[in-house]
Amino acid sequence: MPGAHAQTLWGKLAGRGDLPRGTIEAWDTPDGDFVQIFRVAGPARSPRLLLLHGLEGGLDSHYARGIMQRAVGAGWSVDFLLFRGCGTEFNRAPRLYHSGETRDLDFVLRRVVAEHAGASIVLAGYSLGGNVLLKWLGEQGAVLPRAVRAAAAVSVPFDLSAGARYISHGFSRIYERHFLRTLRMKAARKLDQFPGLYDRGAAARASSIYEFDEMVTAPLHGFAGAEDYYARSSSIRVLSNITLPTLLLSAYDDPFLPPESLASAARIAAANPALTAAFSRRGGHVGFVAGAIPGVPHYYSEHRLMEFFGRHVGGDASAARV
Numbered sequence: 354m355p356g357a358h359a360q361t362l363w364g365k366l367a368g369r370g371d372l373p374r375g376t377i378e379a380w381d382t383p384d385g386d387f388v389q390i391f392r393v394a395g396p397a398r399s400p401r402l403l404l405l406h407g408l409e410g411g412l413d414s415h416y417a418r419g420i421m422q423r424a425v426g427a428g429w430s431v432d433f434l435l436f437r438g439c440g441t442e443f444n445r446a447p448r449l450y451h452s453g454e455t456r457d458l459d460f461v462l463r464r465v466v467a468e469h470a471g472a473s474i475v476l477a478g479y480s481l482g483g484n485v486l487l488k489w490l491g492e493q494g495a496v497l498p499r500a501v502r503a504a505a506a507v508s509v510p511f512d513l514s515a516g517a518r519y520i521s522h523g524f525s526r527i528y529e530r531h532f533l534r535t536l537r538m539k540a541a542r543k544l545d546q547f548p549g550l551y552d553r554g555a556a557a558r559a560s561s562i563y564e565f566d567e568m569v570t571a572p573l574h575g576f577a578g579a580e581d582y583y584a585r586s587s588s589i590r591v592l593s594n595i596t597l598p599t600l601l602l603s604a605y606d607d608p609f610l611p612p613e614s615l616a617s618a619a620r621i622a623a624a625n626p627a628l629t630a631a632f633s634r635r636g637g638h639v640g641f642v643a644g645a646i647p648g649v650p651h652y653y654s655e656h657r658l659m660e661f662f663g664r665h666v667g668g669d670a671s672a673a674r675v
Contacts, residue, residue: 354642354650356637360638360640361639364419367415368418369422369652372412373431375391375394377441379442380461384446387442388435389442390432390433390435392433393425395430400429400475402420402475402477403462403475404421404432404433404434405479405483405485406436407639410479412435416639417479419652419655423658423659427659430472432461437449437450443539448574451582452485452510452586453585458485462474462501466500466501469500470500471500473665474500474502475502476503478504478506478507479507480508480509480638480639481510484510484586485588487511487591487599490596491595497597502662503598504599505602505658506588506601506602507603508603508638509601511588511589511592511617512617513582513587514579514584515610515613519610519611521562525608528609533559533565540557551572551573552568556569589614593621595627595628597627599627600658601622601631602654603633604634604635604637604638605632606637607638629661
Protein backbone atom coordinates (compact mmCIF):
# COMPACT_ATOMS: atom_id res chain seq x y z
CA MET A 354 0.00 0.00 0.00
CA PRO A 355 2.06 2.96 -1.24
CA GLY A 356 1.98 6.32 0.49
CA ALA A 357 1.28 7.45 4.03
CA HIS A 358 -2.25 8.63 3.31
CA ALA A 359 -3.25 5.44 1.50
CA GLN A 360 -1.92 3.49 4.49
CA THR A 361 -3.85 5.72 6.88
CA LEU A 362 -7.15 5.71 5.01
CA TRP A 363 -7.27 2.10 3.81
CA GLY A 364 -8.43 0.54 7.06
CA LYS A 365 -11.16 3.13 7.59
CA LEU A 366 -12.48 2.84 4.04
CA ALA A 367 -12.07 -0.92 3.62
CA GLY A 368 -13.05 -1.88 7.17
CA ARG A 369 -11.79 -4.77 9.27
CA GLY A 370 -14.86 -6.98 9.48
CA ASP A 371 -17.58 -7.32 12.06
CA LEU A 372 -17.42 -6.46 15.72
CA PRO A 373 -16.86 -9.62 17.80
CA ARG A 374 -19.89 -10.78 19.73
CA GLY A 375 -19.80 -9.17 23.15
CA THR A 376 -21.65 -7.04 25.67
CA ILE A 377 -21.45 -3.43 26.81
CA GLU A 378 -21.28 -2.71 30.52
CA ALA A 379 -21.55 0.67 32.25
CA TRP A 380 -19.33 1.05 35.31
CA ASP A 381 -19.91 3.89 37.76
CA THR A 382 -16.73 5.89 38.33
CA PRO A 383 -15.52 7.38 41.62
CA ASP A 384 -16.36 10.91 40.43
CA GLY A 385 -20.06 10.14 39.97
CA ASP A 386 -19.91 9.54 36.22
CA PHE A 387 -19.64 6.26 34.29
CA VAL A 388 -17.54 4.59 31.62
CA GLN A 389 -18.63 1.92 29.19
CA ILE A 390 -16.69 -1.28 28.57
CA PHE A 391 -17.23 -3.56 25.58
CA ARG A 392 -16.42 -7.07 26.76
CA VAL A 393 -15.85 -10.36 24.97
CA ALA A 394 -15.63 -13.37 27.27
CA GLY A 395 -13.13 -16.09 26.50
CA PRO A 396 -12.41 -19.34 28.34
CA ALA A 397 -11.93 -19.16 32.10
CA ARG A 398 -8.53 -17.73 33.08
CA SER A 399 -7.70 -16.93 29.46
CA PRO A 400 -5.37 -13.97 28.81
CA ARG A 401 -7.22 -10.66 28.63
CA LEU A 402 -6.63 -7.77 26.25
CA LEU A 403 -7.49 -4.33 27.64
CA LEU A 404 -7.89 -1.98 24.69
CA LEU A 405 -7.87 1.82 24.34
CA HIS A 406 -9.02 3.64 21.19
CA GLY A 407 -7.85 6.85 19.56
CA LEU A 408 -9.30 10.34 19.19
CA GLU A 409 -13.04 10.12 18.46
CA GLY A 410 -12.75 6.35 18.14
CA GLY A 411 -15.01 3.65 19.51
CA LEU A 412 -16.76 0.45 18.52
CA ASP A 413 -16.55 1.32 14.82
CA SER A 414 -12.78 1.90 14.83
CA HIS A 415 -11.27 -0.44 12.25
CA TYR A 416 -8.04 -0.99 14.21
CA ALA A 417 -9.99 -1.90 17.35
CA ARG A 418 -12.06 -4.46 15.49
CA GLY A 419 -8.95 -5.90 13.91
CA ILE A 420 -6.99 -6.48 17.11
CA MET A 421 -10.09 -7.72 18.94
CA GLN A 422 -10.70 -10.31 16.23
CA ARG A 423 -7.12 -11.50 16.56
CA ALA A 424 -7.36 -11.71 20.35
CA VAL A 425 -10.68 -13.54 20.25
CA GLY A 426 -9.27 -15.87 17.60
CA ALA A 427 -6.46 -16.71 19.99
CA GLY A 428 -8.98 -17.67 22.66
CA TRP A 429 -8.50 -14.52 24.70
CA SER A 430 -10.98 -12.27 26.48
CA VAL A 431 -11.31 -8.57 25.64
CA ASP A 432 -12.11 -5.48 27.72
CA PHE A 433 -12.45 -2.42 25.48
CA LEU A 434 -12.62 0.89 27.36
CA LEU A 435 -14.78 3.43 25.54
CA PHE A 436 -13.67 6.87 26.63
CA ARG A 437 -16.28 9.16 28.10
CA GLY A 438 -18.57 10.48 25.39
CA CYS A 439 -17.41 7.85 22.87
CA GLY A 440 -19.71 4.99 23.79
CA THR A 441 -23.37 4.31 23.10
CA GLU A 442 -24.43 6.72 25.87
CA PHE A 443 -23.19 10.24 26.54
CA ASN A 444 -21.48 10.68 29.89
CA ARG A 445 -23.20 12.75 32.54
CA ALA A 446 -20.33 14.65 34.27
CA PRO A 447 -19.09 18.14 33.26
CA ARG A 448 -16.10 16.65 31.42
CA LEU A 449 -15.22 14.44 28.46
CA TYR A 450 -11.92 12.64 27.75
CA HIS A 451 -8.46 13.79 26.75
CA SER A 452 -4.98 12.57 25.86
CA GLY A 453 -3.63 12.72 29.39
CA GLU A 454 -6.57 11.28 31.35
CA THR A 455 -5.27 8.12 33.03
CA ARG A 456 -7.65 7.75 35.96
CA ASP A 457 -10.28 5.87 33.96
CA LEU A 458 -7.70 3.42 32.68
CA ASP A 459 -6.43 2.87 36.21
CA PHE A 460 -9.96 2.36 37.52
CA VAL A 461 -10.94 -0.10 34.79
CA LEU A 462 -7.71 -2.08 34.92
CA ARG A 463 -7.82 -2.58 38.66
CA ARG A 464 -11.44 -3.72 38.51
CA VAL A 465 -10.60 -6.21 35.74
CA VAL A 466 -7.68 -7.52 37.81
CA ALA A 467 -9.94 -7.95 40.85
CA GLU A 468 -12.67 -9.68 38.84
CA HIS A 469 -10.35 -12.12 37.07
CA ALA A 470 -7.77 -13.31 39.55
CA GLY A 471 -5.11 -15.41 37.91
CA ALA A 472 -5.64 -14.10 34.38
CA SER A 473 -2.74 -12.51 32.52
CA ILE A 474 -3.52 -9.04 31.17
CA VAL A 475 -1.99 -7.19 28.24
CA LEU A 476 -2.75 -3.61 27.25
CA ALA A 477 -2.98 -2.03 23.81
CA GLY A 478 -3.53 1.62 23.00
CA TYR A 479 -3.91 3.29 19.62
CA SER A 480 -3.06 6.92 18.83
CA LEU A 481 -4.57 9.04 21.67
CA GLY A 482 -5.25 5.82 23.59
CA GLY A 483 -1.60 4.88 23.17
CA ASN A 484 -0.56 8.18 24.72
CA VAL A 485 -2.92 7.57 27.64
CA LEU A 486 -1.49 4.07 28.08
CA LEU A 487 2.15 5.17 28.01
CA LYS A 488 1.49 8.09 30.35
CA TRP A 489 -0.20 5.73 32.82
CA LEU A 490 2.69 3.26 32.61
CA GLY A 491 5.15 6.06 33.22
CA GLU A 492 3.18 7.31 36.20
CA GLN A 493 3.03 3.82 37.70
CA GLY A 494 6.70 2.98 37.19
CA ALA A 495 7.41 -0.37 38.81
CA VAL A 496 4.24 -0.32 40.93
CA LEU A 497 1.98 -2.37 38.67
CA PRO A 498 -0.49 -5.20 39.31
CA ARG A 499 1.29 -8.54 38.93
CA ALA A 500 -1.32 -9.67 36.41
CA VAL A 501 -0.21 -7.05 33.87
CA ARG A 502 2.38 -8.68 31.61
CA ALA A 503 2.97 -6.42 28.62
CA ALA A 504 1.72 -3.42 26.68
CA ALA A 505 1.78 -2.06 23.14
CA ALA A 506 1.16 1.46 21.86
CA VAL A 507 0.51 2.09 18.16
CA SER A 508 0.93 5.39 16.27
CA VAL A 509 1.27 7.43 19.46
CA PRO A 510 1.44 11.25 19.34
CA PHE A 511 4.24 11.27 21.89
CA ASP A 512 4.57 15.08 21.75
CA LEU A 513 1.03 16.49 21.73
CA SER A 514 2.05 20.06 20.98
CA ALA A 515 4.10 19.02 17.96
CA GLY A 516 1.29 16.76 16.76
CA ALA A 517 -1.39 19.44 17.07
CA ARG A 518 0.66 21.76 14.88
CA TYR A 519 1.70 19.10 12.37
CA ILE A 520 -1.85 17.92 11.62
CA SER A 521 -2.83 21.50 10.69
CA HIS A 522 -0.68 21.53 7.55
CA GLY A 523 -0.95 20.06 4.07
CA PHE A 524 -3.15 17.06 3.34
CA SER A 525 -3.26 16.25 7.05
CA ARG A 526 -5.84 19.02 7.39
CA ILE A 527 -8.34 16.49 6.00
CA TYR A 528 -7.95 14.42 9.15
CA GLU A 529 -8.11 17.47 11.38
CA ARG A 530 -11.40 18.59 9.82
CA HIS A 531 -12.81 15.10 10.29
CA PHE A 532 -11.98 15.13 14.01
CA LEU A 533 -13.23 18.69 14.52
CA ARG A 534 -16.64 17.89 13.09
CA THR A 535 -17.50 15.43 15.87
CA LEU A 536 -15.50 17.21 18.57
CA ARG A 537 -17.51 20.41 18.07
CA MET A 538 -20.76 18.43 18.18
CA LYS A 539 -19.77 16.86 21.50
CA ALA A 540 -18.68 20.22 22.88
CA ALA A 541 -22.09 21.71 22.03
CA ARG A 542 -23.87 18.73 23.57
CA LYS A 543 -21.85 19.06 26.78
CA LEU A 544 -22.81 22.75 26.99
CA ASP A 545 -26.46 21.73 26.69
CA GLN A 546 -25.92 19.65 29.83
CA PHE A 547 -23.82 22.25 31.65
CA PRO A 548 -24.19 25.81 30.29
CA GLY A 549 -21.22 28.06 30.88
CA LEU A 550 -18.44 25.47 30.98
CA TYR A 551 -16.66 27.33 28.17
CA ASP A 552 -17.48 29.80 25.42
CA ARG A 553 -19.98 28.23 23.03
CA GLY A 554 -19.13 30.55 20.16
CA ALA A 555 -15.40 29.99 20.50
CA ALA A 556 -15.91 26.23 20.59
CA ALA A 557 -18.04 26.36 17.45
CA ARG A 558 -15.46 28.52 15.63
CA ALA A 559 -12.44 26.35 16.49
CA SER A 560 -10.77 25.65 13.14
CA SER A 561 -7.88 23.53 14.36
CA ILE A 562 -7.19 20.91 17.00
CA TYR A 563 -5.00 23.46 18.79
CA GLU A 564 -7.83 26.00 18.93
CA PHE A 565 -10.28 23.37 20.13
CA ASP A 566 -7.92 22.30 22.90
CA GLU A 567 -7.36 25.94 23.84
CA MET A 568 -11.08 26.76 23.93
CA VAL A 569 -12.61 23.48 25.14
CA THR A 570 -10.28 20.68 26.27
CA ALA A 571 -8.12 22.85 28.50
CA PRO A 572 -10.82 24.78 30.42
CA LEU A 573 -13.07 21.71 30.65
CA HIS A 574 -10.36 19.63 32.34
CA GLY A 575 -8.56 22.14 34.52
CA PHE A 576 -5.62 23.18 32.32
CA ALA A 577 -4.43 26.75 31.92
CA GLY A 578 -4.50 26.44 28.12
CA ALA A 579 -3.56 24.18 25.24
CA GLU A 580 0.18 24.36 25.91
CA ASP A 581 -0.31 23.50 29.58
CA TYR A 582 -2.51 20.58 28.55
CA TYR A 583 0.06 19.33 26.05
CA ALA A 584 3.01 19.72 28.41
CA ARG A 585 1.32 17.85 31.25
CA SER A 586 -0.25 15.14 29.09
CA SER A 587 2.44 14.18 26.56
CA SER A 588 3.72 10.66 27.15
CA ILE A 589 7.21 11.47 25.91
CA ARG A 590 8.07 13.06 29.24
CA VAL A 591 7.52 9.80 31.17
CA LEU A 592 8.74 7.16 28.70
CA SER A 593 11.94 6.70 30.66
CA ASN A 594 9.93 5.70 33.76
CA ILE A 595 8.21 2.71 32.11
CA THR A 596 9.26 -0.68 33.51
CA LEU A 597 6.69 -2.99 31.88
CA PRO A 598 7.73 -4.70 28.61
CA THR A 599 6.17 -2.34 26.07
CA LEU A 600 6.14 -2.32 22.28
CA LEU A 601 6.10 1.05 20.53
CA LEU A 602 4.91 0.66 16.94
CA SER A 603 4.93 3.74 14.73
CA ALA A 604 5.85 4.89 11.23
CA TYR A 605 8.07 7.82 10.31
CA ASP A 606 5.60 8.82 7.58
CA ASP A 607 2.72 9.14 10.08
CA PRO A 608 0.74 12.18 8.86
CA PHE A 609 -0.30 12.99 12.42
CA LEU A 610 3.16 13.54 13.90
CA PRO A 611 6.47 15.03 12.73
CA PRO A 612 9.33 12.53 12.26
CA GLU A 613 11.42 14.47 14.80
CA SER A 614 9.01 13.46 17.56
CA LEU A 615 9.48 9.79 16.72
CA ALA A 616 13.24 10.28 16.62
CA SER A 617 13.10 11.73 20.14
CA ALA A 618 10.98 8.82 21.36
CA ALA A 619 13.39 6.37 19.72
CA ARG A 620 16.34 7.88 21.59
CA ILE A 621 14.52 7.54 24.91
CA ALA A 622 13.46 3.98 24.12
CA ALA A 623 17.02 3.00 23.26
CA ALA A 624 18.05 3.85 26.83
CA ASN A 625 15.15 1.96 28.45
CA PRO A 626 15.36 -1.87 28.23
CA ALA A 627 11.61 -2.17 28.92
CA LEU A 628 10.78 -0.44 25.63
CA THR A 629 10.92 -2.04 22.17
CA ALA A 630 10.75 0.68 19.52
CA ALA A 631 9.55 -0.73 16.20
CA PHE A 632 9.58 2.42 14.09
CA SER A 633 9.24 1.72 10.37
CA ARG A 634 9.89 4.00 7.44
CA ARG A 635 6.36 3.53 6.11
CA GLY A 636 2.98 2.63 7.57
CA GLY A 637 1.03 5.86 7.96
CA HIS A 638 -1.17 6.39 11.01
CA VAL A 639 -2.55 3.12 12.40
CA GLY A 640 -2.07 1.65 8.93
CA PHE A 641 0.73 -0.89 8.46
CA VAL A 642 -1.04 -2.51 5.51
CA ALA A 643 0.99 -5.19 3.73
CA GLY A 644 0.41 -8.23 1.51
CA ALA A 645 1.47 -9.45 -1.92
CA ILE A 646 -2.01 -9.96 -3.35
CA PRO A 647 -4.03 -6.84 -4.29
CA GLY A 648 -7.22 -6.60 -2.26
CA VAL A 649 -6.03 -9.19 0.28
CA PRO A 650 -4.36 -7.06 2.98
CA HIS A 651 -2.15 -8.28 5.80
CA TYR A 652 -2.28 -5.96 8.80
CA TYR A 653 1.21 -6.04 10.20
CA SER A 654 0.35 -4.20 13.41
CA GLU A 655 -2.09 -6.89 14.53
CA HIS A 656 0.42 -9.64 13.80
CA ARG A 657 3.24 -7.77 15.57
CA LEU A 658 1.18 -7.01 18.68
CA MET A 659 -0.09 -10.55 19.09
CA GLU A 660 3.40 -11.93 18.56
CA PHE A 661 4.77 -9.56 21.23
CA PHE A 662 1.98 -10.33 23.66
CA GLY A 663 2.28 -14.06 23.06
CA ARG A 664 5.88 -14.01 24.26
CA HIS A 665 4.77 -12.54 27.58
CA VAL A 666 1.67 -14.62 28.32
CA GLY A 667 2.91 -17.91 26.88
CA GLY A 668 2.64 -19.16 23.32
CA ASP A 669 2.67 -17.43 19.94
CA ALA A 670 -0.71 -15.73 19.59
CA SER A 671 0.27 -14.26 16.20
CA ALA A 672 -0.56 -17.57 14.52
CA ALA A 673 -4.09 -17.74 15.91
CA ARG A 674 -6.88 -18.50 13.48
CA VAL A 675 -9.43 -15.72 12.97
